[in-house]
Amino acid sequence: MNAPAEHASIARQHLIDPEICIRCNTCEEICPVDAITHDTRNYVVNFDTCNGCLACISPCPTGAIDSWRNVEQAKPFTLTEQFSWDLLPDTTALDQLEATVMGAAELPAVVQQITEVATAGQGGPALAPWSASHPYVNIYSPASPVTATVTGNYRLTADDASSDIHHIVLDFGTTPFPVLEGQSIGIIPPGTDERGKPHLLRMYSVASPRDGERPHYNNLSLTVKRVTEDHEGKPARGVASNYVCDLKKGDKVQVTGPYGATYLMPNHPGSSIMMICTGTGSAPMRAMTERRRRRMNHNEGGELLLFFGARAPAELPYFGPLQKLPKDFIEINFAFSRVPGEPKKYVQDSIRERADKVFAMLNDDNCYIYICGLKGMEAGVLEAFRDICRANGADWDQLRPQLLSKARFHVETY
Numbered sequence: 001m002n003a004p005a006e007h008a009s010i011a012r013q014h015l016i017d018p019e020i021c022i023r024c025n026t027c028e029e030i031c032p033v034d035a036i037t038h039d040t041r042n043y044v045v046n047f048d049t050c051n052g053c054l055a056c057i058s059p060c061p062t063g064a065i066d067s068w069r070n071v072e073q074a075k076p077f078t079l080t081e082q083f084s085w086d087l088l089p090d091t092t093a094l095d096q097l098e099a100t101v102m103g104a105a106e107l108p109a110v111v112q113q114i115t116e117v118a119t120a121g122q123g124g125p126a127l128a129p130w131s132a133s134h135p136y137v138n139i140y141s142p143a144s145p146v147t148a149t150v151t152g153n154y155r156l157t158a159d160d161a162s163s164d165i166h167h168i169v170l171d172f173g174t175t176p177f178p179v180l181e182g183q184s185i186g187i188i189p190p191g192t193d194e195r196g197k198p199h200l201l202r203m204y205s206v207a208s209p210r211d212g213e214r215p216h217y218n219n220l221s222l223t224v225k226r227v228t229e230d231h232e233g234k235p236a237r238g239v240a241s242n243y244v245c246d247l248k249k250g251d252k253v254q255v256t257g258p259y260g261a262t263y264l265m266p267n268h269p270g271s272s273i274m275m276i277c278t279g280t281g282s283a284p285m286r287a288m289t290e291r292r293r294r295r296m297n298h299n300e301g302g303e304l305l306l307f308f309g310a311r312a313p314a315e316l317p318y319f320g321p322l323q324k325l326p327k328d329f330i331e332i333n334f335a336f337s338r339v340p341g342e343p344k345k346y347v348q349d350s351i352r353e354r355a356d357k358v359f360a361m362l363n364d365d366n367c368y369i370y371i372c373g374l375k376g377m378e379a380g381v382l383e384a385f386r387d388i389c390r391a392n393g394a395d396w397d398q399l400r401p402q403l404l405s406k407a408r409f410h411v412e413t414y
Helices: 026-030 079-083 094-102 107-119 239-245 279-294 319-323 347-353 355-362 375-391 396-405
Strands: 010-015 036-038 043-045 067-072 146-155 165-171 184-188 202-205 219-225 252-259 272-278 304-310 331-336 367-373 409-413
Touching: 010 043, 026 036, 043 079, 165 239, 184 239, 202 219, 202 239, 202 279, 219 239, 219 279, 272 279, 272 347, 272 355, 272 375, 279 304, 279 367, 279 409, 304 347, 304 355, 331 347, 347 355, 347 375, 355 367, 355 375, 367 375, 375 396, 375 409, 396 409
Parallel strands: 272 304, 272 367, 304 331, 367 409
Antiparallel strands: 010 067, 036 043, 146 165, 146 252, 165 219, 184 202, 184 252
């Protein structure tokens, strides 16, 4: 989305927190572009030199280096200002500055979309698992997106299936774009809407693990369904979904984000994951599963339990690859609702079939539950949890707040 001409562009400025910096010189030594310097008081980052490569982040012993502020592109904090600080400036400016760029009427829709996706269905504020890696968020805004290149577009569902779902691979080249399993990105469709305004961004969950769709590459994947009808079943062409599904290899895409600081997978050894999804809600589940699969030799342990629903096998993304995963690595429970000659089966039915296992995992403090998919599946899943708890002498309405307080229950439905 382009900024109105009368407003300045927004930039994300890399800073160093003077309160916790111990002046060890690690960041200055490791910076590959000599963007960091110091005086007798502070270590500082040159806005005009820093390219956001993040090479200095992990070696910092205190985390002081991992500090960021939104600023006007033409008015970043100068080195002189940074040298004088005892505290980082309190800008609290993500929404305020982006409102300046996007226009007050357009900002709420984007912010509300991001907030709702991050917290919908949980029944309370969301927290990240205690062992989750630190997420980077809002590095690229609608006013200052990053350009990615399409390196793959593969149809995941059968040609004769009613659902047209694609696996899209985006490459960011040398531009830093760090993402974790469970995070989302925004894509800005080109062109304007019926009012002549630029299209708002659409958000998509990342379907690849943190080290890339191809290991150790600066790329990621998405799982996108082509929208051909509205919620009432009437013909409608989804602007963003059709744009993304029609992308060709080599096409350029405007991307924002990453987004999401709570729907993240646990990293500590022994942690188990229960995943419940339908359709493209499989994206974060694929990311988490692939992360664990690539680290099978690291003895992270813990169980993986997946409940995956679709109308039929031909309409279920990643059906083939899922079937090839070792049975002792992940337990998969499919639920198909439109298979000729068979009764309708939904994810909540599969959950009830594994009631003993589900109840045990709900009460295991090392198990984390993730739900993702269409809003319509949410009520059925929660009711299944309620029934399973009741059958075991427990109360789901009392258990759910406990799960939330321990960051063990995560829902993203749309």
